[in-house]
Amino acid sequence: MTALDPAWLARTVAIALDEDLGPEPGRDVTTQATIPPETVGAADLVARQDGVVAGLVVIPEVVGQVAARLGLPVPTVDHRVADGARVARGDVLAVLTGPVQVLLVAERTLLNLASRASGVATHTRRWADALDGTGAQVLDTRKTTPGLRALEKYAVRCGGGTNKRMGLYDVAMVKDNHVVAAGSVVAAVEAVRARFPDVTIQVEADTLAQALEAVAAGARFLLLDNMPTQLLAEVVAAVRGGELSTGRVELEATGNLTLDRAREVASTGVDYLSVGGLTHSSPILDLALDLEPGTTSTRR
Template sequence: MGVTHPSAPAAQTEPSVRSSAETTVEPGLDPAWISDTVRRTLSEDLGGDPGRDVTSQATIAVSSGAVAHLVARQEGVVAGLVLVQEVVDQVSARFGLGPVRVDLDVVDGTRVEPGRRLAVLTGPVQVLLMAERSLLNLASRASGVATATRAWADRLEGTQATVLDTRKTTPGLRALEKYAVRAGGGTNKRMGLYDVAMVKDNHVVAAGSVTAAVHAVREAFPEVLVQVEADTCAQALEAVAAGATFLLLDNMSTPTLTETVAAVRAGEGQTGPVELEATGNLTLDRAAEVAATGVDYMSVGALTHSAPILDLALDLVSR
């Protein structure tokens, strides 16, 4: 398979109070990335480190404890719950307050209905309220991406095509959003400019030709997978002749995709297997007909750049 998964370790953060449910999404998020992202997210909301919450700190006693429920207000697929414990742990540490116990009722990748309880949080009220918006922003964003991805994965079920994400992600949240794609049943293509080479039209212009661009990448980075973008059947065949084994078929109509896939497959006896990815102008309504052309993948930037959040809430239920 030409697509790549992130190289981050599969292990999750080790919470101060262990959650009752563990993620089944692999590979998991890098604990160092989780810690840094949560730190920056909290500092943004609290105005620094440690920062302050002028409302909660003025109105709630340090000794006051409570139970809160994290709930889904919409139907969808949840993701990002693996960050909840880290958020409350960091708030507790910043202000020297007691720990919050997080008991997860579901794992990332679970389909949920409106009103479904996702987790029970027990601990100081100040911590719960100072952590509330940060944990909701992260989990709601990730859950929105997972929900959008699941719609594509469901539509492609029973076909040979897999939905891929792109690099069109929120700055600073790429690891989370690509994790959420996996939670929703999709696959990551590449994490960045460093792990897969993608020869696009501007590279071809700069190098002089498709062949020159492919050879230049292979000479400089022989260990890296090279993908070539093609807008026409002729360009696709030129790329294969140059040695490309992974093609990005960009903004092709269904008839052109059908013609291109057939032409490339016809030559695989000599070239070896070539992986084919359709991208551009893809919608759920077109998913089945594009899959029927025989492509291996469909990359959909909207999974990350346009997915609406999944509405989640943190509600105090007792004090």
Template sequence: MSTPEHPLPVHASPSAVDPALDPAWIRRAVEIALEEDLGPAPGRDVTTQATVPASDTGTADLVAREAGTVAGLVVVDETLRQTATRLGLPAPAVTFHAQDGDAVVPGQVLARLAGAVQVLLVAERTLLNLASRASGVATATAEFARELAGTGALVLDTRKTTPGLRALDKYAVRAGGGTNKRMGLYDVAMVKDNHVVAAGSVRGAVEAVRRTFPDVLVQVEADTTDQAMEALDAGADFLLLDNMPTPVLAETVTAVRAREGRDGVPEHVELEATGNLTVDRAREVASTGVDYLSVGALTHSAPILDLALDLR
């Protein structure tokens, strides 16, 4: 905790992450989360509103209980504002002492909240649910980013996100030093085995996408070196190399690089390794020469980072 001799830093903004999380998305997400907790607007907290006078004011610290990388501080102001509106009380003031993307240690004060105690307590769980979730994703991503430093490879997320929270999950990946892949089914085509079956061949699937959606990039999934070569012949823009043992992955990367710039193949084909990737294997996989490691576990399996809201 802070002491007078060691004043806390103050940040004008809770985030320096680029691109920032869309404020309209934050409003919608907070509204849904508060309705889950309080019921239809204005809703109620039967415990807090019975035991805490609406006139009581106080201060609370948002604190990290464990080490990690923080994310989701951008939801704090909106959560307090909407809660205050529901209760008919002024929104508490917030002073941020950390930013999304910061490495934090146990006991570190991330933000100080001052205002109506009812608002602080009613908002507490929604605020912590969102920020703890995002911080867990950022922490998991940062572990991969540190392991990949200097290799030239980047860690990517996937579509394996919490329904309704994809924007927050992918924002948290950025806060942790990772890179977003496609945001959904609408912005990049990914030809997988079922698409090949439906279209009759890899080439048929790629050509169908090009005819129908000529503005999108086309990625093709490959499980073997031969499949990767077939995808190049079909005109894929980049390849997803799925569940390949490291020696096979290295062989495939070498084979693809030898084709670059020839026979209509782009000068550089972006290669993405995926499937059963762990931090322990990250540098080994990166050493094969792939451009990316995509890790579904960043968003579907990351434990939360333990955060707390402590009244002072």
């Protein structure tokens, strides 16, 4: 499972802290007024719901940046579970120990990021479980929260899903508007191949004729959009029937997919089901940071 890029994580956490604390170094007027900087303690990161966790890897970065802003020691983070783990309500996910000012200033930022990622991972795991044994995989889309795409796609991986393209730069996806602008599927595919010969080309189709036209144009990855199950099965059969001459064509079902249809759609023989809702409609997984009793001050 590809890790988060450290440079991206550092930038994202810095932006999140600026949003919460004001420009660096920022301030938390409540915590800094009520808790001496010498006060040390421990806090448990706890799951308040059953689910799959993701984003726990952000915690050390958050507490490290907060400690640097406050000029205090960096708390230790003892992870009790790893990203991708199934957890139950009440499970302790990590124990953070250090200056209480740092713990409380960091609390909301680390919860926002980890709860969001864990919600995506939990939702994705439901799809991955529904498709288990079918041979099909669940894919994400670019329907992500601006600025959090790397985290949300990481969370999809934690939940057992697969990332599609990361952006507009790494895969060409010829959709209906591109076909209209270029004049035809063939013209669009040829234009991409001429300008960007190094990229994979994917073509959207919503009819059997469009799918076969795309394959004839050289596309080896088709997005079968908003097709009823029967039509989807017909398209899969037609495309698979020509693979002795065309070579393997990857097929993705997309549009209006629901969990209760997942296995039915997978049974048509598609390779993938892409689900925008993994990232645009997943509720958070409720997590909490609870300060343990016995917090002490080192002030003399």
